[in-house]
Amino acid sequence: MSSEGPNHNEFDFEFLGNTTGEPYSVQTNVYVNGVGNREQRLNLWFDPSKDFHTYSIFWNQRQVV
Amino acid sequence: MCRFLVDETPIRVHTNLEHKGIPFPKDQAMGVYSSIWNADDWATQGGRVKTDWTHAPFIATYKDFEINACEVAVPVTSTENAKKCASSEDKKYWWDEPMLNELTIHQSHQLIWVRANHMVYDYCADTARFPAIPLECVRHHH
Numbered sequence: 001m002s003s004e005g006p007n008h009n010e011f012d013f014e015f016l017g018n019t020t021g022e023p024y025s026v027q028t029n030v031y032v033n034g035v036g037n038r039e040q041r042l043n044l045w046f047d048p049s050k051d052f053h054t055y056s057i058f059w060n061q062r063q064v065v
Numbered sequence: 066m067c068r069f070l071v072d073e074t075p076i077r078v079h080t081n082l083e084h085k086g087i088p089f090p091k092d093q094a095m096g097v098y099s100s101i102w103n104a105d106d107w108a109t110q111g112g113r114v115k116t117d118w119t120h121a122p123f124i125a126t127y128k129d130f131e132i133n134a135c136e137v138a139v140p141v142t143s144t145e146n147a148k149k150c151a152s153s154e155d156k157k158y159w160w161d162e163p164m165l166n167e168l169t170i171h172q173s174h175q176l177i178w179v180r181a182n183h184m185v186y187d188y189c190a191d192t193a194r195f196p197a198i199p200l201e202c203v204r205h206h207h
Contacts, residue, residue: 009090041186057066063081
């Protein structure tokens with residue numbers, strides 16, 4: 001999900017393919033004011049091409065204090 | 066705050082630490098997009114493995130998009146968005162419920178499990194790339 005413009009914000013789910021038999025991975029990234037470089041990547045514990053799964057982003061304005 | 070979940074399992078938490086002067090994506094309206102693209106310059110073992118186009122077409126299928134949000138008209142200024150979509154006395158959004166702002170004990174354990182067993186890269190731990198740890202990565206206690 002993303003806003004528009006050069007100083008945009010963005011939350012990403014990126015599904016990375018692989019050679020046959022190797023695990024798929026999911027990379028997430030966060031852009032703040034147009035700057036990303038906040039990648040995290042994990043190997044999924046299931047084969048995402050076999051079934052539908054739920055991928056969600058929960059976002060609110062609240063601070064953690 | 067922002068949480069990423071896979072089948073209800075939290076895989077990432079990006080905390081709003083604005084009180085520490087760390088910018089948080091908050092004021093701009095967002096849309097949901099999906100696309101498919103070739104990233105064999107970086108995604109495939111750093112680009113060492115190239116896409117085998119003999120396997121094409123590559124198909125990604127999505128269904129049941131569900132969006133729960135405060136709707137805004139565009140264009141509208143960021144501050145107007147933030148004001149319109151903030152919960153207040155007479156208008157409470159379920160996603161602003163205080164209890165949702167922290168992971169449950171169970172979710173915390175799930176996140177620890179994911180990070181210990183499935184995470185293969187975390188920019189917060191990449192000291193070669195970021196000799197100074199990114200501000201939002203510094204562990205906070207509260």
